[in-house]
Amino acid sequence: MSTSTIDRLEGSRRAARAAASERAVSRAEGWRRRGPLLPALVFTIIVTQLPFLVTIWYSLRAQNLLRPGEDLFVGLANYVDIAADSTFRQTALNSVVITLGCVLVAMVLGIVLALLLDRPFAGRGVARTMLITPFLVMPVASSVLWSVALLNPTYGLLNWAIGLLGIEAVDWTSTFPVVAILMALVWQWTPFMMLLVLAGLQAQPKDVLEAASVDGAGPWRTFTSITLPHLRRYIELGVLLGVIYVVNTFDQIYLMTAGGPGTASANLPFYIYQRAFLGFDIGQAAAMGVVVVIATIIVASAALRLIFRSFEVKE
Amino acid sequence: MSADTRTSLRPARGRATGGVLTTLTWLLALAFFFPVAWMAATAFKQENQAASDPPTWFFSPTLDQFRAVIEGGSGTYVANSAIATGVSTLLVLLLGVPAAYALSIRPVEKVSDVLFFFISTKMLPVVAVIVPIYVVAGQLKVLDNIWTLVVLYTAMNLPIAVWMMRSFFLEVPGEVLEAASVDGAGLMRTMRSVLLPMVAPGIAATALICVIFAWNEFFFALNLTASRAATVPVLIVSTMTSEGLFLARLCAAALLASLPVIIAGWVAQKQLVRGLSMGAIK
Incomplete structure (x- = not known):
C-alpha cells in the first residue's frame, strides 16, 4: 500500500469522525457552548439595549420633569422640532469638526512621534513614557489643567509664553473655544495614536526593510512604498477607535467652555445633556439621542466593516 | 568627487x-x-x-495643598471610586472571560454576529441612553447609589474585555487544549489548570484597561450621583467650582486623582497598546 493511499484512508476516516462529531455537537453541545456566553450577552442587552428602547418611547412623548403631570403622546413632534432647531444643526457640525479635527491632527502628530521613537537612542524608554503620559491623565484633571493653569487669560502659561513673543494676551476659552478644546483633546489623544502606529512600525518585517535598502531605496522611498502601506491597517484602526471615543467627548467641553460662549463650542453630547439635565426636556433630549444613534449607525456600519477586516475576524 | x-x-x-x-x-x-x-x-x-x-x-x-485635599473630606469620593472601579472590573472579568471563551476556544455559532453586537454597543452614544437611565434609576430609588455606577461601568467595559480576552484565547495553541482533553481533563479542570494560567497576562491587561476607563469616567458619575455616591472626578469638579481660585489646591487634587492610572500605565506600557486596540495589536 502506498503512503498516499494510507493518507487518503486516514483522511476519509477523519472526515467520517468529523461528521459524527458535528451531529453530536447539535443540541446539548450547542447549549453547553452558549452557556458561558449567555450571562455577558443578557447583561449587555439589558443594560445597553433596553434603555435605548425606552429612549425611543420617550422621544414620542412630551415630558418635562419640571411639570410632572404633563406626559402626552405627541408622535413625531419632537423630531419635527429637531429638524427646525438650528442649535441642533450647529452642535452637530461642532461634533464633526471637533471629532475629525482631533483625530486627524492627533494621527499626524502620532505618526511623526512614532517614527521618531522607532529609532534607537539613549533614553528612548523615558521619552516614550513621557509621551504617553497625557493619555493617562484623568480627562477631568486635564480639562482643569488646560482651562485654569494653561489657558487662563491672566495667569495662564500659554499667554505668558506668547507674551514673550510680543503677542497680546488672548482669552482662549471665550475667543477661540473650539481651538481651546481641540488643544486639550489633541494633547490627550496624540499618545494613543502614537502607541498604535509605533506598534505597527515595530511589527514591520525587518528583512523587507533590509532588502529595500540593499536595492538602493532611500529612506523616503522606503517610507512611502513599504512603511506607509504596512501602517495602513494601524492608522485605520487608530482613526476608527479615536472617532468612537472622541465623538462622545463631554468632560473637556463641560469643564473648559460649558459649550459656550452661547453654544459656540457645544457638541451633541453636551447639547443633549443640557436639554435633559438643565432643561429637563425629556422628550426633546430623547429624540436627539435617537437621531444621534441613527447617524452613528450609518457611520458605524461602514466603520465596522473596516474594523472586522483589521481584526481578521473569522468564523 | x-x-x-x-x-x-x-x-x-x-x-x-x-x-x-x-x-x-x-x-x-x-x-x-x-x-x-x-x-x-x-x-x-x-x-x-x-x-x-x-x-x-x-x-x-x-x-x-496635598494636606488640604486629603483632610478636606476626600475619603468618601476615593472610596466610591475604588468600589466603582474595583467591583466593576471584577464583574467584567467574571462575565467577559467565559464569554470570550465561548467566542474562541469552543465557539458558539454566529461568532462574528455576537462580536459585532458587543462592539456596536460601544458605538452607541452614552447620551442616547442617559435620559431613561436617569428616569428609571430615579423610579427605582437608586440615584446617588454607587452600585448603579458599578452596573453601568460593567456594561461600559464588558465589550472591550470580550474582544481583548478573545484575542488572548485565540493565541493558546490548539495542541495544548488537545493534550488536556486527551489526558481526560474536564472542562473546568482544563479551564483552571491549563487555560487560565496561559491567559493570565491577558486578564491582567484587560483589568488594567477596565480600571483606567472606570476610574476616569465622569459623565455617568456627574449625572447619576450627588453627595453619597460621588466619585473622584466629581470631587475635582466641585473643587473647581467652589474654590476656582485655589489653583494650587486644584492641581494637587488633579494630580492625586490622576496618579493611580498614570503609574499603572507607566508600569504596563506593553499591555496598554494591546488593550487600547482591543486586542487587535499584539
Whole structure:
C-alpha cells in the first residue's frame, strides 16, 4: 500500500469522525457552548439595549420633569422640532469638526512621534513614557489643567509664553473655544495614536526593510512604498477607535467652555445633556439621542466593516 | 568627487541627522510632558505663587495643598471610586472571560454576529441612553447609589474585555487544549489548570484597561450621583467650582486623582497598546 493511499484512508476516516462529531455537537453541545456566553450577552442587552428602547418611547412623548403631570403622546413632534432647531444643526457640525479635527491632527502628530521613537537612542524608554503620559491623565484633571493653569487669560502659561513673543494676551476659552478644546483633546489623544502606529512600525518585517535598502531605496522611498502601506491597517484602526471615543467627548467641553460662549463650542453630547439635565426636556433630549444613534449607525456600519477586516475576524 | 569619499561622508552625515532627530524627539517629549510637570509643580506651590503673572518658576515646595485635599473630606469620593472601579472590573472579568471563551476556544455559532453586537454597543452614544437611565434609576430609588455606577461601568467595559480576552484565547495553541482533553481533563479542570494560567497576562491587561476607563469616567458619575455616591472626578469638579481660585489646591487634587492610572500605565506600557486596540495589536 502506498503512503498516499494510507493518507487518503486516514483522511476519509477523519472526515467520517468529523461528521459524527458535528451531529453530536447539535443540541446539548450547542447549549453547553452558549452557556458561558449567555450571562455577558443578557447583561449587555439589558443594560445597553433596553434603555435605548425606552429612549425611543420617550422621544414620542412630551415630558418635562419640571411639570410632572404633563406626559402626552405627541408622535413625531419632537423630531419635527429637531429638524427646525438650528442649535441642533450647529452642535452637530461642532461634533464633526471637533471629532475629525482631533483625530486627524492627533494621527499626524502620532505618526511623526512614532517614527521618531522607532529609532534607537539613549533614553528612548523615558521619552516614550513621557509621551504617553497625557493619555493617562484623568480627562477631568486635564480639562482643569488646560482651562485654569494653561489657558487662563491672566495667569495662564500659554499667554505668558506668547507674551514673550510680543503677542497680546488672548482669552482662549471665550475667543477661540473650539481651538481651546481641540488643544486639550489633541494633547490627550496624540499618545494613543502614537502607541498604535509605533506598534505597527515595530511589527514591520525587518528583512523587507533590509532588502529595500540593499536595492538602493532611500529612506523616503522606503517610507512611502513599504512603511506607509504596512501602517495602513494601524492608522485605520487608530482613526476608527479615536472617532468612537472622541465623538462622545463631554468632560473637556463641560469643564473648559460649558459649550459656550452661547453654544459656540457645544457638541451633541453636551447639547443633549443640557436639554435633559438643565432643561429637563425629556422628550426633546430623547429624540436627539435617537437621531444621534441613527447617524452613528450609518457611520458605524461602514466603520465596522473596516474594523472586522483589521481584526481578521473569522468564523 | 570619487566614490570613496562619498561613502566615507555618509556615516558622518547620518550621525548628524541622527543627532538632530534625537534632539527633536526630546523636545517633543518635553513639550507633551510639560503640562503634567507644570500641574505637579503647581501642586507644591502656595496659592499666590500658583496664580502669578509672570509664572513662578522657583519656589520652596510645600505639602500644604496635598494636606488640604486629603483632610478636606476626600475619603468618601476615593472610596466610591475604588468600589466603582474595583467591583466593576471584577464583574467584567467574571462575565467577559467565559464569554470570550465561548467566542474562541469552543465557539458558539454566529461568532462574528455576537462580536459585532458587543462592539456596536460601544458605538452607541452614552447620551442616547442617559435620559431613561436617569428616569428609571430615579423610579427605582437608586440615584446617588454607587452600585448603579458599578452596573453601568460593567456594561461600559464588558465589550472591550470580550474582544481583548478573545484575542488572548485565540493565541493558546490548539495542541495544548488537545493534550488536556486527551489526558481526560474536564472542562473546568482544563479551564483552571491549563487555560487560565496561559491567559493570565491577558486578564491582567484587560483589568488594567477596565480600571483606567472606570476610574476616569465622569459623565455617568456627574449625572447619576450627588453627595453619597460621588466619585473622584466629581470631587475635582466641585473643587473647581467652589474654590476656582485655589489653583494650587486644584492641581494637587488633579494630580492625586490622576496618579493611580498614570503609574499603572507607566508600569504596563506593553499591555496598554494591546488593550487600547482591543486586542487587535499584539
